[in-house]
Every structure is written in C-alpha cells, then in structure tokens.
Amino acid sequence: MNPLLSLSGVESFYGASQALFGMTLDIERGAFVTLLGRNGMGKSTTVKSITGLMRPARGEILFEGQPVHALPSHRIARAGLGLVPEGRQVFPTLTVRENLVATAGNRHGASDPWTLQRIYALFPRLQEREKHLASHLSGGEQQMLAVGRALMTNPKLLILDEATEGLAPLIRGEIWNCLKQLKASGLSILCIDKNLAPMLALGDRHYVVDKGRVAWQGDSAALRRDMGSLQAYLGV
Template identity: 80%
Template sequence: MNPLLSLSNVNAFYGASQALFGMSLDIEPGAFVTLLGRNGMGKSTTVKAITGLVRCASGAIRFDGNAVHALPSHRIAKAGLGLVPEGRQVFPRLTVRENLLATAVNRRGAGEPWTLPRVYALFPRLKEREKHLTSNLSGGEQQMVAIGRALMTNPKLLILDEATEGLAPLIRSEIWQCLAQLKTGGLSILCIDKNLAPMLTLGDHHYIVDKGRVAWQGDSTALRQDINRLQTYLGV
C-alpha cells in the first residue's frame, strides 16, 4: 500500500534561515501519526510545508499519489487536506453554525460526508451554541469549531497543529476522545501536541523532530521503552 502522504528529503527556509533539513516522513491510509519535539524544532514548519504555506526549496511532497509541493495552498487543501491550525483561527464574527458551513464541501463524494448534524453529534456543545459568535466561546469550544470546520471539508487527512494547547484538562480529554472516534472511523490523522500520554495511546507511528530533521521514529511501544530518547528530545 502506498502512503497517503509522503515527504522525501524536504528542505525549507524562512528567508535566508533554513528550517527543515531533509525532512522525510510517511503517513499510511487510516494511520494516526504524531510529530513530537520541543518548541522551535520544526514541527509546525513541517505542517506549513505540507499545506503549501512554506515553500519547499528542494525535496518532494506527495499526497494521494500526486506531487503537491509546487501547488498553492488552496489547491493542496482541495486535494483533501483538512487543517486545524495552531491558535485555532476561527472566524470570530461568525456564529458557530456559520463557521462550520463556511468551508463545507464534499468534493470526493464521501459516502458518509461530514454534515452539521454529524459534527454536532461529535461535539454536542456546538449544537447548544450554534447561534453564538465564536468570539464569545471558550478556547476549548473554539477548538471544537476548528476541528468541525476542518471535518466539514471531508478531508482524506486531518492535520492538527497543537491539538489541545492551552485547554483545560476536561476539555483536553473530550478532544482526545473525539480524535479516538475519528481514528476508529478510519480517518488519517497527523497530530502535533505536547500531551504525550494520549499521543502514545492513539499514535500508530511517531516522529521526533529536532532542529528541522527526524531524530527518531517508531511505534508507541518502542518510544515508551526508549527513556533516554524521551528525556533528550522531549524533556520528560
């Protein structure tokens, strides 16, 4: 089986400063893959390269069998990438319902597409607040909106950059439970987060990113056993 997403020796820059150094990773269909590492090590830059927000200076990115590294970001999104960006970036002057409908589309003719009722079933409190402006929601509720908005594009791959950053413990737990449901449903997921325990529980494969390159990769069992690696790269 070919990977759904593949990065091969990707180099990327911010101006004259190189941020990615031969970044390579694969995501198989239906897999939950994580990017781990300290702040500033290249995790978010990797996501930006995948989504076309940072240009690849060299290397290749293939998604669903097609090269996408030279495409503009909107073309990459249309190919089937759903992004939950760092900081949520919901539309503050739109209601919950309007946020969810703003990007809703089913380009690939999914048999069970994401619709408002389906998102509300995943996040019942969004149904309760569907007429509220998102600027009046809590951070956790805004993150639910951001996830629901990405799902309404019916993506083949859902990418979450800092899935539960800054959220209260109960809300974090609810988000992880919903991500577990999405994994069980067969959705491919790439996730960045600092909460290691749920990542180890859900993750099929992990990449530790250090100074713009992959320092380690493996499954949850291998990562749990490699205490030295956890302490060196994650500080735990």
C-alpha cells in the first residue's frame, strides 16, 4: 500500500537561499509521525512545502498517490490536509464558534464527521467560551481552537507545527491527551514539537531534521537507543 503522504527529494528556497536539501519522508495511514530538530533546521519549511505555502523548486510530494507539490494551498487543504500552524493564527475578530465553522466541511464523506458537539466534547473550554472573540482567549485556548478548526475540515492528515509551544504545563497536557485520542481514532498525524517525552510515547516514526535534510529516522525504541548520539541534532 502506498503511504498517505510521501516526500521525495524536496528542495525549497527562500529567494536565493536554499532551505531544504532533498527532504524525504513517508507517512503511513493512521501513523503518528514527528519532525524533530533544532530551530531553523527546516521543520517548518517542510510543513510549508507540504501544505503549499511554499512551492518546492525540485522533488515530489504525493498525497494519496497524487502529486500535490504544484497545487495552491487551498487545493491541498481540500484534498484532506488539516494544518495547525505555528503561532495558531486563529481569526481574531471572529468568535470561537465562528472560527470553528468558518472552514468546516466533510468533503470526503467521513462516516463520523467532526461537529461542534464533538469539538466541544474534546475541548469543553471552547464551549464555555463559544461566544468570545478569539483575540480574547488565552494562548492555550487559542491552540485548542486552532486544533478544533483543523479537525472541523475532517482532514485525512492533521499537521501540527509546534503543537504545544509556549503553553503552560497543564494546557500542554490537555493538548497531548487530545492527540492521544486522535491517534487512537486512526487519524494520521504529523507533529512538530520540542517536548520529546510525549512525542516518544505517541510517535510511530521520527525524523530528525538537520540543515534541511533528514539526519536520522526510526521508531521510538531506536530513538531512545540513539538519543546520546543525536543530542547535537535535537538540542537537548
């Protein structure tokens, strides 16, 4: 069976400055995959290349076996990619409810689609603040809202860029518990985060990124075994 998402030899640039040098990775259906590495090594650029926010200069990105590397970002999103971007980027002048329904849809006929009720069950705090403007939420609440908004598109692949960055420990725990539930439901997930312990617990496969290329890949058992030799790449 083909991977749900496959990158092969992807090279991306910011102007004349090259950021990715032959990035290659696969995400199997139902897998929780992580991108690890120090800041500025190409993790977010990989996400931007996948989601169409950057167009790779070379290489191939396949989603469900179809090339998407030349498509605009809205076409890629409609194909089934849900993004929780770095910095959350919720719609500040819309309410919680309006944020959740703004881009909602069940475009691929999910048998148990995400609804407001399911999002509120996952994040009860969002229901409590349903009528509040997103700009009035705490950082943790905005991250919950960003996750809920992505889920309301009923994605086949959920991508989180810095899943818990800048959040209080209690809120981080709520986000990781949510991701644990989503993994158990069979949702495919690509996650970037600096907190290794929950990534090791949830991850099926890990990619360590260094200077725009994959420096190491393997499962959680292999990552634990090789942690000592990878510390320079991970910044831990």
